[in-house]
Amino acid sequence: MADRLKLDTNALARTLRLVQPDLQPHKKLMLGGTGVLLLEVVFRVLEPWPMKIVIDAVSASLGADLATNQAPATLSLLVWCGVALVVIVGLRALSNYLATVAFALVGSRVATALRARVFRHVQGLSQQFHSRNRSADTVQRIVSDVGRLQEVAVTAGLPLLANMLTLVVMLIVMILLDPLLSLVVVVAMLLFFAGSAGTSKKIAVASRKTRKGEGQLANTAQESLSSIKIVQAYGLEDTIADRFSSANNRSLKEGVKSRRLAAGLERRTDLIVGIATAVVLVGGGLRVMEGSMTPGDLVLFTTYLRTTMKPLRDMAKYTGRIARASASGERVADLMDVDAEVRTPNRAVRPQKLLGWVRFDSVLAGYGKEIVLRGVTLTARPGEMIAIIGPSGSGKSTMTSLLVRSLDPKLGEVTLDGHPLRELDLAYLRANVSLLHQEAVLFTGTLRENIRYGRQDATDEEVEAAAQAAHAHDFIMALPEGYDTVVGERGGTLSGGQRQRVAIARALLRDAPVVVLDEATTGLDPEAAVVVLDAIGRLVQGRTTLAVTHDVEMAMRADRVVWLEDGRILRDGPPAQLLAEDPVFRDWVEASGRTPDEIRRGR
Template sequence: MAERIRRRALTRTLRLLAPDAGAHKGLLTGGVIALLAEVGFRVLEPWPMKHVVDSVSASLGADVSHRPATLGLLLWLGAAQVALTALRALTNYLATVAFALAGSRVASSLRARIFRHVQGLSLQFHARNRSADTVQRIVSDVARMQDVVITAGLPLVANVVTLVVMVVVMAVLDPLLSLVVLGAIGLFVLVSAGNSRRIAVAARRTRTGEGHLANTAQESLSAIQVVQAYGLEELIAERFGSANRTSLRSGVASRRLSARLERTTDGIIGVATAVVLVGGGLRALAGAMSLGDLVLFTSYLRTTMKPLRDMAKYTGRIAQATASGERVADLMAVRPEIVTPAHPVRIGRAHGLVRLDDVHAGYEGAEVLHGLSLAAAPGEIVALIGPSGAGKSTLVSLLVRAQDPTAGRVSLDGHPLCELDLDELRANVSLLHQEAVLFTGTVRENIRLGRRGADDAEVEAAARAARVHDFVMELPEGYDTVVGERGGTLSGGQRQRVAIARALLRDAPVVILDEATTGLDPASAALVLDAIERLVAGRTTLAVTHDAEVALRATRVVWIEDGRIVLDGPPQELMASSRAFRDWVAAGGHARDGTRVGGPP
């Protein structure tokens, strides 16, 4: 069973690499040719020494069928030795460079393919899986696969070919002594089989442990403010230490098994060499082989035993690469839930009519929206309010097609979202989250992400409209000031206004605001609301909010509770007709779970 699992893992790894390796067939073919040439020169390399020994023996009176040594013959054999060694070194260099280039290019292509794949996976996948482990699979697991192809795969292929050729040549030279070599190879195969399985298991545990270690470090560092504020340094350090010790134990186990296999192989090689030296010496004394033949045979023996030693050394590395390959293959096996249809409907720039008709949706089998129907027309600002967990964020996910409904239909301008090109759909929507996400780079670059072809004047115009320009000009380098990771060098209100400038530059007909003012102080919130007014003017806008001021500025308020709409109308009418809405407004809209309608008024 373990052997089948190991072979399956290796097969999955090779299949994973095949599409990227296929693009570099020429380079790989050249590497293989150079590799085979190196094996040929390695086979020929001991022959000048054999002829030198036999010619010198003949000159000293030994009964061998070889011409006596002369200065010219020895110089010629010396030159032949230099030429063969140089050619072997050259072909080895060419093969190494070819495989190194191919390995680097395949790894780069594979890494890009994995990253594109991961970006297309659903939000549910990213919610269930820890980002540090995913990053480790993309970066370090692919790097380990690449490293093994260069440092272990190439030598292993060369050694296997060399082993086969050398055994054939030795069988021709002396069939009896070649049986000793075959016996040593058979014993190595028996010893390595069990060890290889255990090394592969330990390697998989090591990679899993390293993934947990990366997750622990990433989680604690991303929440360093909370860690320090609550004095959690020791607790988090202990968690990291526990994960570190687990990873260490698995890594030591893998290395210990690899070392044991290498030393056992050394013992097998030592015994085989001793038997060949004794047996070959006796056969030379008996005249069954010349002294040069014995030297040639022992040279081949040494060359043949090196592949066995190397195969033992590389078994651990190959097991690690297979474990990494299996982790990457598992990631690639996850199928995107949201994809562009084979023949999408093209709508260009949408007018902005958004509809949800009898929509049911949920997560992990739990339904959140129960037959919800809603329409928003161009120019309309719809505030979505209600207690936490009512389904508002699920509704937002449906509108940008981060998930699909389990029943019902979500449409834009009358076209079901599942029939539209995914990139085209999302180009028609500007989404502003509660936590404005900025990327490491300049303020200008972050705004330009809204429309990458925009020039500096358009970027500045969007910044002015979003009330960004004044505070940006106070920064050390203005628009060329680099913001920290996730915009950490700016305040929450500043980050949100930069995000609004980005959305303004995008100029999408549909705007979705997801708690855009939550967590801001009154002054910052006022500036953000002013910028939002410019953003939503003339556009279809849906604003998820717990802020009463945002709701009162809307043209229409929709109260969602338990996945259903329980209130729907202009805010002024609801203020007059609904006590629950008046109480919600009186509380500032922030009583997230305390105010409930409980059913239609």
């Protein structure tokens, strides 16, 4: 309970700290908006005065004996008061418009900058973070939660700030007009703050649960839609729909609770305001009758009372919105508080050229407390292709993760041309390593754009040359729009072999000295695998290559084969030598159902 109360208290403060860096560039615009907001408050204070003057002047004309010795009404006085009212209202409207535009611009710009900052931060987080956290919830924090911060800043924050300033100024004026009646306003304010404190915390808790539930809802929908082939093939539509409905109902329940609490607070505030207005009408009427106030003073005081009570109504109205914004801000702040485990060092090294000397030196690595690699030492020479094979879970993919610094070793060092990877600029390191996974991921866009991701400044001719080398040119040209054909999400409109060849073209265009292949031919049919293997042969030519594979043919094409098991290297040598001397390796090759000669001939 104490932890929850602490969270409720700190949620708004964390949100403000979160947006503060993005507010700094807009100080002038914020000061300008605040300036015209103060002008609006001044005009609000002045707005009832023409009415007071007219009422007192008309009362004097009708023979009322006013203590202020008010002069009778004249046509010129009435006209000037009318003109003054129009001018004051017009200036107040203009001030409100300028303040709204200024704060809307600040809100939009801050939200845009914050969203970009959060997205960049999330992209820099480790693969371990992304494997632990579901992507739909992360996306919702970046898009929806940041958007809610922006919306509330404009629709709730700005009016609330203006009304609070109005409340303070008008309360001072009311005390000067009639200290006794102004006590009614003070008591009403105290009742409001006493009643809203506990409700605000309950709304914040319910809003936080609502946002968490909406995140789970997004995760369920994303998981189902991204795996729709499996869902439909196994007839899981009803099961997934029930899971979605359960998450939907939980989110609905908490959402209704937060809105019910906010609505209750608003209605209680209306009751407080009504009672305060009634007391002022009765008390003010008595004071006019005894000559302590003029009728104009009563009208002025009553008008101020309504204007002063408006901030209380708005505070009740916006408490729920601000609580929901704080819950959203807290979710974004939680995301930003996650430290990037892998980052560029302060004094990063960027060698002019890398040849491709790769060395693992007594590397101990793993995930959390689990150790996967246990003292691995391995050297790859420039242009050498090493096939890394072994049982599942032996640490093969962990080695590739170390090479692109998706993970850092717990002990030992990985070096490139003698430079420890921890000392290299991270972007520079990754620009010098081409990574090809089992699942070739393409992005929504044209095939030309997907290949050009390998090197953004590549010409169309270079893109097509890379595609030809990857054996992708012919099937691309057979498509209706050729290189301008738009592929669906993750390249789902292409076959596995076609996606892999496009990914190889992208890697060829990158022209990095080091290539990492992580099960690049797994899951392909034999015909597609032959074409992809030939394309891979062109990709790895003259480049240092680490190929994690279960494919016997790829292993036999390598210069060396490294057998990794239980996090240790048990065998290391040319495939022909291992085939002749190592019965375990020979059994592994023969288990493919083809003889070594057939494999060498590509059959």
